Amino acid sequence: MTRCLRVPKKDGESVRTALVEAGALDLRHRISSDGDCLLIPITCDSFDDYEVIEETFEELEQKPRDYRDIVEVPEELRGVLPSSFDVVGDVAMLKIPDELWDYRSAIGEAMIKGNRNIRVVFHDYGVKGDFRIRDLEKIAGEGSSETVHKEFGVKLSTDPSKVYFNPRLSSERSRIAGLVKDGEVVIDMFGGVAPFGTVIGKLARPSVIYSIDLNPEAEHFARLNAENNHIDCLRPMTGDSSVLIKDLPEADHIIMNLPQIADQFLGFAMDKLNKGGTAHMYKIIEREAFPDFCSDLIILMKARGHSIGIKYSELKTYSPTMSVYSMDIQKL
Numbered sequence: 001m002t003r004c005l006r007v008p009k010k011d012g013e014s015v016r017t018a019l020v021e022a023g024a025l026d027l028r029h030r031i032s033s034d035g036d037c038l039l040i041p042i043t044c045d046s047f048d049d050y051e052v053i054e055e056t057f058e059e060l061e062q063k064p065r066d067y068r069d070i071v072e073v074p075e076e077l078r079g080v081l082p083s084s085f086d087v088v089g090d091v092a093m094l095k096i097p098d099e100l101w102d103y104r105s106a107i108g109e110a111m112i113k114g115n116r117n118i119r120v121v122f123h124d125y126g127v128k129g130d131f132r133i134r135d136l137e138k139i140a141g142e143g144s145s146e147t148v149h150k151e152f153g154v155k156l157s158t159d160p161s162k163v164y165f166n167p168r169l170s171s172e173r174s175r176i177a178g179l180v181k182d183g184e185v186v187i188d189m190f191g192g193v194a195p196f197g198t199v200i201g202k203l204a205r206p207s208v209i210y211s212i213d214l215n216p217e218a219e220h221f222a223r224l225n226a227e228n229n230h231i232d233c234l235r236p237m238t239g240d241s242s243v244l245i246k247d248l249p250e251a252d253h254i255i256m257n258l259p260q261i262a263d264q265f266l267g268f269a270m271d272k273l274n275k276g277g278t279a280h281m282y283k284i285i286e287r288e289a290f291p292d293f294c295s296d297l298i299i300l301m302k303a304r305g306h307s308i309g310i311k312y313s314e315l316k317t318y319s320p321t322m323s324v325y326s327m328d329i330q331k332l
Helices: 010-023 075-080 098-114 165-177 195-203 214-227 241-247 263-270 287-303
Strands: 002-007 033-034 037-041 052-056 085-088 090-092 120-128 133-141 145-149 154-158 185-188 208-211 234-238 251-256 275-284 307-317 322-329
Touching: 002 010, 010 037, 010 165, 010 275, 037 052, 052 090, 075 098, 085 185, 090 098, 090 214, 090 322, 098 120, 133 185, 145 195, 154 195, 165 251, 165 275, 185 195, 195 208, 195 214, 208 214, 208 241, 214 234, 214 322, 251 263, 263 275, 263 287, 263 322, 275 287, 287 307, 287 322
Parallel strands: 090 120, 185 208, 185 251, 208 234, 251 275
Antiparallel strands: 002 037, 002 052, 033 037, 085 090, 120 133, 145 154, 275 322, 307 322
16 A cells, blocks of 8 residues: 545646655656546655545556666766756757767667656757747657647647747746636736646636737747647737737736846836736846845836835745746736
8 A cells, every 4th residue: 555645636736746846756656546636646644734545556667767877978977967957748958068978869868768758858058049949959869849748737839949938837837827817817928839828728717818929939839739728718929028018908917937037028017917917027136136126126117107016936046146036016
């Protein structure tokens, strides 16, 4: 018998993700279903307030959990093997250090062997250009970088070599969907393939969601995602959001996922928000500078004629001195 959590299916993905992040998901056994609930095997004694029971589970075929345990490289180079990488759907992307370049194929093959969910592996030269797309070179596996990423019962078609997509914001997308009330208007100023819009359209009941992006490829994937997930209220648009937003209806929620410079567009968002509405903005900034940054935003928006209140959380560390912040900026 194995210890597990009994979790309503609507909470399943968020709980599974939280268990993975906490290192408490039992990876030896397969998650099973029990009516309207999922039975999620765990390695801890309890988790939040979910019911803990004992159950018999099907064991998963065990594969190496870390590609570094099986990849064949000179022993003196093992210390520089990448310890982290991004996975979107079945596509893995990582940066190969120069000293390991001649072993890139072996690294890619080891990653595929060690992870049943990875189909193809790319070396990532970084995000480039106004469209925030990745410059990728295949090092192992089959097929292209086009893939389908799954979260919270939503299937998101994307291609990191053509459009921007961040798989690490799944919890944020679910959180904001939970804040959207029936009949509200949502605008995503930097929508990409519309992951926010698609998740919100699936989990909430807004009247309309406008998803804007400069990249025409983004609109193509956004329309595909709306169609594949049977969402009728999503309206993808191509162009400059600071221009297009002026002709849209007043909104209750505006999403601003452009963490390097989103604050430069905050005035346009506030001009379009209903009173009581919220701009959900993301910002990469030095931790020491963040309090003054918030104070300056309040002053700048007041000069534009808007009173705002700011709630925030630190999403993750970006560098030794910088973090990514999630900011809910309400128009008062």
